[in-house]
Amino acid sequence: MANPHKQFHLAVFLLAGGHHVSGWRHPEADALGVHDFQYYKRLAQTAERGKFDAFFFADVLGIGQNDKRFDPSNVRLDPMLPLAALAVVTERIGLVATVSTSYNEPFNVARRFATLDHLSNGRASWNVVTSFKSQEANNFNQHSLPDPSLRYEKAREFVQVVKGLWDTWEEDALVADKESGIFSLEEKIHDLNHEGKYFSVRGPLNISRPPQGHPVIFQAGTSEGGKELAAETAEAVFTAWSTLEKAQEYYRDVKGRMARYGRAPDQLKIMLGLIPIVGRTEEEAERKEQELQSLLLPEVGVAKLSYMFGYDLSPFPIDEPLPQTFNLGDAHGASRRFQPIKDIADREQLTIRQLYERYAGNRGHLQVRGTPEQIADVMEEWFVAGAADGFNILPPYLPGGLDDFVDLVVPELQKRGLFRTEYEGTTLREHFGLSRPANRFH
Amino acid sequence: MANPHKQFHLAVFLLAGGHHVSGWRHPEADALGVHDFQYYKRLAQTAERGKFDAFFFADVLGIGQNDKRFDPSNVRLDPMLPLAALAVVTERIGLVATVSTSYNEPFNVARRFATLDHLSNGRASWNVVTSFKSQEANNFNQHSLPDPSLRYEKAREFVQVVKGLWDTWEEDALVADKESGIFSLEEKIHDLNHEGKYFSVRGPLNISRPPQGHPVIFQAGTSEGGKELAAETAEAVFTAWSTLEKAQEYYRDVKGRMARYGRAPDQLKIMLGLIPIVGRTEEEAERKEQELQSLLLPEVGVAKLSYMFGYDLSPFPIDEPLPQTFNLGDAHGASRRFQPIKDIADREQLTIRQLYERYAGNRGHLQVRGTPEQIADVMEEWFVAGAADGFNILPPYLPGGLDDFVDLVVPELQKRGLFRTEYEGTTLREHFGLSRPANRFH
Ligand SMILES: Cc1cc2nc3c(=O)[nH]c(=O)nc-3n(C[C@H](O)[C@H](O)[C@H](O)COP(=O)(O)O)c2cc1C
Ligand SMILES: Cc1cc2nc3c(=O)[nH]c(=O)nc-3n(C[C@H](O)[C@H](O)[C@H](O)COP(=O)(O)O)c2cc1C
Numbered sequence: 001m002a003n004p005h006k007q008f009h010l011a012v013f014l015l016a017g018g019h020h021v022s023g024w025r026h027p028e029a030d031a032l033g034v035h036d037f038q039y040y041k042r043l044a045q046t047a048e049r050g051k052f053d054a055f056f057f058a059d060v061l062g063i064g065q066n067d068k069r070f071d072p073s074n075v076r077l078d079p080m081l082p083l084a085a086l087a088v089v090t091e092r093i094g095l096v097a098t099v100s101t102s103y104n105e106p107f108n109v110a111r112r113f114a115t116l117d118h119l120s121n122g123r124a125s126w127n128v129v130t131s132f133k134s135q136e137a138n139n140f141n142q143h144s145l146p147d148p149s150l151r152y153e154k155a156r157e158f159v160q161v162v163k164g165l166w167d168t169w170e171e172d173a174l175v176a177d178k179e180s181g182i183f184s185l186e187e188k189i190h191d192l193n194h195e196g197k198y199f200s201v202r203g204p205l206n207i208s209r210p211p212q213g214h215p216v217i218f219q220a221g222t223s224e225g226g227k228e229l230a231a232e233t234a235e236a237v238f239t240a241w242s243t244l245e246k247a248q249e250y251y252r253d254v255k256g257r258m259a260r261y262g263r264a265p266d267q268l269k270i271m272l273g274l275i276p277i278v279g280r281t282e283e284e285a286e287r288k289e290q291e292l293q294s295l296l297l298p299e300v301g302v303a304k305l306s307y308m309f310g311y312d313l314s315p316f317p318i319d320e321p322l323p324q325t326f327n328l329g330d331a332h333g334a335s336r337r338f339q340p341i342k343d344i345a346d347r348e349q350l351t352i353r354q355l356y357e358r359y360a361g362n363r364g365h366l367q368v369r370g371t372p373e374q375i376a377d378v379m380e381e382w383f384v385a386g387a388a389d390g391f392n393i394l395p396p397y398l399p400g401g402l403d404d405f406v407d408l409v410v411p412e413l414q415k416r417g418l419f420r421t422e423y424e425g426t427t428l429r430e431h432f433g434l435s436r437p438a439n440r441f442h
Numbered sequence: 443m444a445n446p447h448k449q450f451h452l453a454v455f456l457l458a459g460g461h462h463v464s465g466w467r468h469p470e471a472d473a474l475g476v477h478d479f480q481y482y483k484r485l486a487q488t489a490e491r492g493k494f495d496a497f498f499f500a501d502v503l504g505i506g507q508n509d510k511r512f513d514p515s516n517v518r519l520d521p522m523l524p525l526a527a528l529a530v531v532t533e534r535i536g537l538v539a540t541v542s543t544s545y546n547e548p549f550n551v552a553r554r555f556a557t558l559d560h561l562s563n564g565r566a567s568w569n570v571v572t573s574f575k576s577q578e579a580n581n582f583n584q585h586s587l588p589d590p591s592l593r594y595e596k597a598r599e600f601v602q603v604v605k606g607l608w609d610t611w612e613e614d615a616l617v618a619d620k621e622s623g624i625f626s627l628e629e630k631i632h633d634l635n636h637e638g639k640y641f642s643v644r645g646p647l648n649i650s651r652p653p654q655g656h657p658v659i660f661q662a663g664t665s666e667g668g669k670e671l672a673a674e675t676a677e678a679v680f681t682a683w684s685t686l687e688k689a690q691e692y693y694r695d696v697k698g699r700m701a702r703y704g705r706a707p708d709q710l711k712i713m714l715g716l717i718p719i720v721g722r723t724e725e726e727a728e729r730k731e732q733e734l735q736s737l738l739l740p741e742v743g744v745a746k747l748s749y750m751f752g753y754d755l756s757p758f759p760i761d762e763p764l765p766q767t768f769n770l771g772d773a774h775g776a777s778r779r780f781q782p783i784k785d786i787a788d789r790e791q792l793t794i795r796q797l798y799e800r801y802a803g804n805r806g807h808l809q810v811r812g813t814p815e816q817i818a819d820v821m822e823e824w825f826v827a828g829a830a831d832g833f834n835i836l837p838p839y840l841p842g843g844l845d846d847f848v849d850l851v852v853p854e855l856q857k858r859g860l861f862r863t864e865y866e867g868t869t870l871r872e873h874f875g876l877s878r879p880a881n882r883f884h
Contacts, residue, residue: 024618024625031618031625035560035650037530061549063648068628075616075626076648078550078557084523085530085561088479105545107503107581108520115520118477119527138644139549174517176466176473181739183466183473184517186510202580206505206518208477297623 007419008383009390009432010410011054011096011271012047012402013238014040017072019275020361021304022295023397024072030399034075037085042399044086047093050406051420053431054094054125056218056238056392057083061103062135064307066314070300080112087120094428096125096218101158102151103131103140109158110165110205117210122427125216126162127238128229130155152225157196159217159233164192166214167439168204184208190441212429213437222250222337230268231257235434238392240273240365246340247272247366247387269432272388273365275396276375278404285369292361292396301356308363309342310335318352321345338364365394372408380418449861450825451832451874452852453496453538453713454489454844455680456482459514461717462803463746464737465839466514472841476517479527484841486528489535492848493862495873496536496567498660498680498834499525503545504577506749508756512742522554529562536870538567538660543600544593545573545582551600552607552647559652564869567658568604569680570671572597594667599638601659601675606634608656609881610646626650632883654871655879664692664779672710673699677876680834682715682807688782689714689808689829711874714830715807717838718817720846727811734803734838743798750805751784752777760794763787780806807836814854822860 016034017024024031033039044055057079064071079097087095095116099109109126117124130151131137137145145151173188192203219234221227230237231254241247255265277292279285298318306313309328316323328335328342341364345355361367368378382388395401413419425431458476459466466473475481486497499521506513521539529537537558541551551568559566572593573579579587587593615630634645661676663669672679673696683689697707719734721727740760748755751770758765770777770784783806787797803809810820824830837843855861867873 022623025620025623027620029620031620032616037561041530060648061553062644063631063646068626068631069624072618072625074631074648075650077560078554078649080523081526081554081557081561084526088483088527088531103547103550105582108545111503112520112523115523118519119479119523135644138642140547141642143642174474176514178467178469178471178473181464181467181737181742182511183514184510189505189510189516200580200583200585202504202577204505206502206516207520208517295623300623 006417008379008388009053009269009271010050010419011056011390011392012043012052013056013058013273013392013394014043015058015073015394016076016398018397018401019365019394020292020396021300022292022361023401025295026292026397026400028400029397031072033398034072034077037082039399040082040086041089043402044090044093046399046402046406048090050410051423052093053390054096054428055086056096056127057098059098059100060133060136061100061131062133062139065135066312067303067307070297070303080116084116084119087116087123092123092423092426094123094125094216094431095120096127098127098129100129100131100136101155102146103136106158106161106199107165107201107205110162111207113215114166114205114207114210117212117215118207122211122429124210124212125218125236125428127218127220128155128159128234129220148223149225152221152229154198156229156232157198161192161194161196161199161201163214163437164194164440165201165203165205166210167441168192169208170439170442171209174208209439212427213439216428216432216434227254227257230254231263232261234268236269236271236432238271238273240337241387242362242364242366243340244382244385244387247382248385251387267434269389271390271392272382273394274379274391275362275365275367275394276401276405276409277367277369277396278375278408279371280408282370282374285371289369293357296357296360298353301360302352304360304363305352305356308335308338308359313352316352320351321349322352322355361396372412375409376412376416376418379413380416383418448859450821450830451495451711451713452492452861453498453832453834454485454494455498455500455715455834455836456485457500457515457836458517458840460839460843461807461836462734462838463742464734464803465843467737468734468839470842471839473514475840476514476519479524481841482524482528483531485844486532486535488841488844488848490532492852493865494535495832496538496870497528498538498569499540501540501542502575502578503542503573504575504581507577508754509745509749512739512745522558526558526561529558529565534565534865534868536565536567536658536873537562538569540569540571542571542573543597544588545578548600548603548641549607549643549647552604553649555657556608556647556649556652559654559657560649564653564871566652566654567660567678567870569660569662570597570601570676571662590665591667594663594671596640598671598674599640603634603636603638603641603643605656605879606636606882607643607645607647608652609883610634611650612881612884613651616650651881654869655881658870658874658876669696669699672696673705674703676710678711678713678874680713680715682779683829684804684806684808685782686824686827686829689824690827693829709876711831713832713834714824715836716821716833717804717807717809717836718847718851719809719811719838720817720850721813722850724812724816727813731811735799738799738802740795743802744794746802746805747794747798750777750780750801755794758794762793763791764794764797803838814850817851818854818858818860821855822858825860
């Protein structure tokens with residue numbers, strides 16, 4: 001077996017239907033799986049068979065107001081619940097849930113992840129997001145979205161409180177001694193007494209310390225505030241880049257910020273999004289991609305581009321270039337990562353149709369089409385070039401797209417020594433090689 | 443089989459460790475089961491074998507500050523997560539989670555229960571509580587507990603918003619038509635546009651309508667505000683009375699309030715708490731009770747009484763009557779239901795020790811000790827006398843206390859035609875005989 005430090009990590013990004021915008025229309029896709037636990041169970045067990053580090057549920061707290069017809073991601077289960085159920089039908093794979101710091105209370109979030117960590121024996125992880133859509137704000141008493149810097153300031157305090165609450169029970173506070181009648185040791189249960197700008201939380205939590213100490217913190221921000229929060233608190237980040245240079249730049253940037261917080265670079269794993277279109281032959285892979293592209297309706301393509309850019313393109317002629325009036329600099333933070341795509345569009349003078357045909361399916365994620373060897377080549381190249389510590393696999397349609405990756409690509413990665421052939425640890429923290437956080441009260 | 447309208451309903455109230463304050467110390471109790479999914483799975487499957495209507499998780503968002511040593515209920519999983527996992531290892535039993543309207547957002551709560559209802563194919567239920575402990579307020583940015591009438595006013599609006607959100611997707615809004623590319627029908631997905639005193643929520647929800655239409659609404663308030671909220675919105679209530687007269691009075695009171703809201707009395711099921719101490723013989727039952735009583739530490743007894751009365755009794759001599767200075771009228775709402783116990787203490791001039799020996803174990807719930815026939819007699823009597831539509835079973839210790847009830851008492855109830863021998867429906871709404879709510883947008 002190769003040096004374990006020369007191996008990368010794998011997560012699967014679950015989006016019911018699949019990641020290509022038309023993936024749910026694929027003949028082999030399970031379009032109605034979104035409500036069905038058997039669907040998630042099959043996917044999680046497949047990823048576990050492939051020895052994946054983690055299974056990841058994204059989340060958005062509302063639906064796209066302009067896109068009520070075509071988008072399967074307008075229907076989503078609350079991630080914590082299917083993950084709790086998956087915890088009891090899987091053994092090793094990490095379970096990552098996205099939860100927003102803008103529309104929840106830290107006490108509840110700390111407790112829910114502690115619960116998931118107990119139910120899964122140490123496999124819980126929180127993807128910290130600040131939420132960036134105004135539709136979400138409208139569902140939570142707000143008429144508009146707060147400024148990104150305020151959202152990140154609040155997120156920072158929120159994460160601090162959550163980590164503090166996880167420490168309020170020392171490791172060995174719970175004794176359940178029937179003989180003496182002492183259930184827990186008072187001197188090992190602590191108030192937090194947090195009084196901050198956004199939150200005032202006394203504690204202690206009403207659940208004992210999570211098996212991992214702290215569930216693993218994931219994050220996915222790309223703005224200044226986002227990268228800074230990652231450098232300070234995240235143990236893994238999801239990221240999306242379609243050019244090697246941009247990915248390397250981001251990698252160096254975020255890892256470079258960590259020293260200021262007294263953190264070693266290997267205590268943060270950068271997981272790069274990758275949409276694999278796998279064929280046993282090049283022709284088969286090409287056919288698959290064409291099949292998916294042929295299912296892409298113009299309305300959906302334009303809507304996706306509009307969503308990515310945060311700018312409504314539907315009034316403009318589809319066979320002409322992007323309108324002159326549109327400048328990505330005005331768009332909200334989440335759209336800024338699409339600047340490279342905007343640059344390509346301007347440089348090549350692509351029409352709206354050409355642009356969505358190229359990018360709507362993958363939404364800025366690296367898409368790789370080919371045989372298992374060709375896909376493994378790209379992964380190896382990007383990993384070795386310092387663009388990522390691992391990959392966040394986004395199957396174009398489900399469940400077939402994940403089956404293909406696990407059955408065809410994973411064995412090739414294992415053959416090259418790039419990926420584990422067996423789980424060595426039992427917790428997500430162990431899979432990632434992350435150290436266990438000390439307890440501040442100890 | 444007897445007339446189904448002559449049958450009652452059964453729920454089991456889960457409190458890890460059991461309901462007698464010393465139940466967790468019982469030799470057969472699983473004192474550390476609280477973190478272990480296998481514990482909950484065994485209990486839920488036992489209740490389902492007994493054809494119970496529902497499995498109920500209470501919840502409190504904090505721990506007793508003065509009682510960090512003796513109380514196993516200082517450790518609790520977030521109820522929604524184990525219930526989600528139980529949904530996939532049970533088939534018929536209803537799954538009730540307590541969630542507070544004081545420390546959550548209606549959008550999140552609506553979505554979580556819709557998720558649980560989908561995962562369980564129509565077995566989700568929400569026990570609506572306003573939370574009554576100041577320790578809980580301290581974990582959510584508040585230095586003291588808001589006034590009960592404000593809490594209930596907010597709860598009322600909260601429940602309205604949640605029900606509204608459950609209607610935002612019409613029954614048949616999701617089509618997932620691969621051919622046309624239409625995933626959902628725009629004209630069947632509605633904004634809620636709620637603008638109220640406490641909440642402003644646009645909607646729609648991002649999950650399709652729950653299988654039950656609306657998950658079943660449980661409630662457990664006993665104040666004026668609590669009873670009024672129950673009469674207006676609850677479909678089942680949990681209640682605790684140790685005298686038949688008080689239970690009948692409450693039953694008549696709550697059912698009598700329903701007409702004002704245009705509701706029929708049988709659309710609300712009153713579930714009375716019952717702690718069964720079951721023996722194959724009277725002697726065995728008596729021995730069991732004595733065994734539990736002998737495990738009750740004085741500190742725990744005094745702490746429990748103090749908690750019930752909302753008044754710290756620890757400074758007072760244990761072998762003297764309640765202090766003159768203590769008047770239950772000053773206590774918070776949740777303590778008012780203990781007035782009958784206070785009256786008995788005053789009338790019989792019981793010492794603090796005598797009082798906790800009699801009431802700390804059961805905390806005001808009806809406790810019945812005896813053979814299966816004797817326990818069935820009491821249940822039949824109270825049911826026929828119009829004190830309850832069903833019983834909320836609180837096993838004194840777990841898992842054995844539930845096994846005894848299911849294996850010994852349930853067959854006796856079935857023999858008398860008082861309880862079902864098979865599930866007839868598949869949803870909790872069907873078990874309870876509740877009608878399916880119409881969709882306001884339809
Ligand atoms: C792979 C990936 C997954 C993401 N998942 C979510 C998500 O589930 N929910 C969410 O609100 N934001 C999600 N985001 C958005 C980020 O949290 C973040 O808001 C966005 O990248 C913009 O960065 P900024 O907030 O730093 O401006 C995701 C981003 C990436 C790259
Ligand atoms: C059987 C039963 C179970 C209850 N479970 C909870 C609970 O899990 N969490 C909670 O905060 N309150 C719970 N309560 C308290 C009630 O919600 C309510 O606050 C209390 O009965 C006082 O009534 P009031 O709020 O109308 O004054 C329960 C009450 C009863 C009778």
